[in-house]
Amino acid sequence: MALRSVDEVLHQLLADAPIWGAESRDLARALGAVLAVDVFAQIDVPPAANSAMDGYALRAADVNEGQTLPITQRIPAGALGSALQAGSAARIFTGAFVPPGADAVVAQEDCELLGGELKVNIVPRTGQHIRPQGQDIAKGQLILGKGHRLQAADLGLLASLGFAAVDVGRQLRVAVMSTGDELREPGEVLAAGQIYNSNRPMLAALLSELGVEVIDIGIVVDTPAATRAALQQASASADVVISSGGVSVGEEDHVKAQVEAMGSLDLWKLAIKPGKPLAYGRVAGVPFFGLPGNPVSGFVTFCILVRPYLLKMLGAEQVLPAQWPAKALFDWPRAGSRQEYLRARVVPSTDGMTVDIHPQQSSGVLSSVSWCNALAIIPVGKTVAPGDRVDVIFLRDLN
Numbered sequence: 001m002a003l004r005s006v007d008e009v010l011h012q013l014l015a016d017a018p019i020w021g022a023e024s025r026d027l028a029r030a031l032g033a034v035l036a037v038d039v040f041a042q043i044d045v046p047p048a049a050n051s052a053m054d055g056y057a058l059r060a061a062d063v064n065e066g067q068t069l070p071i072t073q074r075i076p077a078g079a080l081g082s083a084l085q086a087g088s089a090a091r092i093f094t095g096a097f098v099p100p101g102a103d104a105v106v107a108q109e110d111c112e113l114l115g116g117e118l119k120v121n122i123v124p125r126t127g128q129h130i131r132p133q134g135q136d137i138a139k140g141q142l143i144l145g146k147g148h149r150l151q152a153a154d155l156g157l158l159a160s161l162g163f164a165a166v167d168v169g170r171q172l173r174v175a176v177m178s179t180g181d182e183l184r185e186p187g188e189v190l191a192a193g194q195i196y197n198s199n200r201p202m203l204a205a206l207l208s209e210l211g212v213e214v215i216d217i218g219i220v221v222d223t224p225a226a227t228r229a230a231l232q233q234a235s236a237s238a239d240v241v242i243s244s245g246g247v248s249v250g251e252e253d254h255v256k257a258q259v260e261a262m263g264s265l266d267l268w269k270l271a272i273k274p275g276k277p278l279a280y281g282r283v284a285g286v287p288f289f290g291l292p293g294n295p296v297s298g299f300v301t302f303c304i305l306v307r308p309y310l311l312k313m314l315g316a317e318q319v320l321p322a323q324w325p326a327k328a329l330f331d332w333p334r335a336g337s338r339q340e341y342l343r344a345r346v347v348p349s350t351d352g353m354t355v356d357i358h359p360q361q362s363s364g365v366l367s368s369v370s371w372c373n374a375l376a377i378i379p380v381g382k383t384v385a386p387g388d389r390v391d392v393i394f395l396r397d398l399n
C-alpha cells in the first residue's frame, strides 16, 4: 500500500471534523477557548477623558507667568469632580476623570504651591496628560473576531469592556486511553519487561493546552475484551477518543478489530516520520484516533494531525501550526521517503532565526522532544546543508 501524504490526510481529517456547538463561558474559564462570535465593544474604553498623571487639571490658557491659580477641588480616581471654574485648578490623580472645563493636566513635579495656590512652572499644551475617551477602544468597534483563540491579554481586554462571559466553542471532552500490557503508571514498581506510561500525561497535557477537558481511561491491557470495555467507557463519556498503541497489525494489537466492531476505522500508513500508522474512525459515533504507541511518534502525530482536527471542531480559524523559515545550522544529507519532523531548537541570532537539531533523531528518544522547542520540517526527497532555509513549527517559548 502506498504511503499517504501528511497534507492529503490532514485535509481529509479537517473535512471530516464535526461542527461543534457554542456555549457561554465565564472569562475565568475561557483561556484557550475559541470565540464563536465576533465581539464588538459595548462601551468606550476609557469611558471618559482621564488623567494620565498625579497633578492638577486646569485650562492651558489660564497658565500665565507669575500668576497662581486657586485649587478649588480634589479628584481622586473613582470620584467625580465638578465643572472647573475659569482661572482655577483641580488637584487630580491618575485615572480620575478630568472635570468639565479642564483641557490639560500638569504633572505635580512641574508645579509648586505658593500660599495654598498653584504655581505652574512649565506652560502646558492643550490636551496634555489627558487620556481621551475611547483612546483604547471606541464603542461599536470590532474587538476580537470569531474563530480567535483567547489568550491572557484577550481576557483582560474583554474584562475592560465589561464582559463577564463570552460565547465560545463548546467544552470538548477527550478521552485518553493507553494500550499496552507492558505499561505501568509512574509511582508503581516496574517488573521485568515493563515500562512507565509516558503517553498518558503527555497527551493529557497537550489536550489541556487546548482548553479541552481530559477524561482519563488509564492503561488498557492487550486483550480484545479490555480494549472493547475501554472503548465503550471512552465513547460513552467523551466527544473524541484518543488511544495510544496497539494500532499496528500484530497479534497483540487489538484496537483496529475492536473499533471496527463498534463502528468504523481507517488505518493509514502515513508518509510521516516519526509516526507512520494512524487510525481514524468512529466508535459508537464518536470520532476516534489511534496514535502510535511510541511516545515520540505519538507527540508528533498529535501535533501535526490531531491538534488541527480538535481546533477545527472548536471553531478555530487558525488550525494549522504556523511555519517560519529559519537558517539551518545542521546537515541532513539523506533524503527520505516520508516527511520528517526533526526535533529542533530555534535560536535567534544576529543572523536572523537559526535552527539546530537534536543529535539523536531516533523515534525512541523522548528526551529529544523534551529538549526541542520546535520541529524542523524536511519534505519528502529533500536534503539540508548548513545555511539552507528550513521551515520550523514552534512548540513553545524561546527559553
Ligand code: AMP
Pocket: 178, 179, 180, 182, 183, 195, 196, 197, 198, 199, 200, 244, 245, 246, 247, 248, 292, 293, 294, 295
Ligand atoms: P505499539 O504501538 O503498541 O506497538 O507500541 C510501540 C512502542 O511504543 C512499544 O515499544 C511500546 O512499548 C511503546 N509504548 C506504547 N505505549 C506507550 C506508552 N503509553 N508509554 C510509553 N511507551 C509506550
Ligand code: MG
Pocket: 179, 180, 181, 245, 246, 252, 293
Ligand atoms: Mg502495544
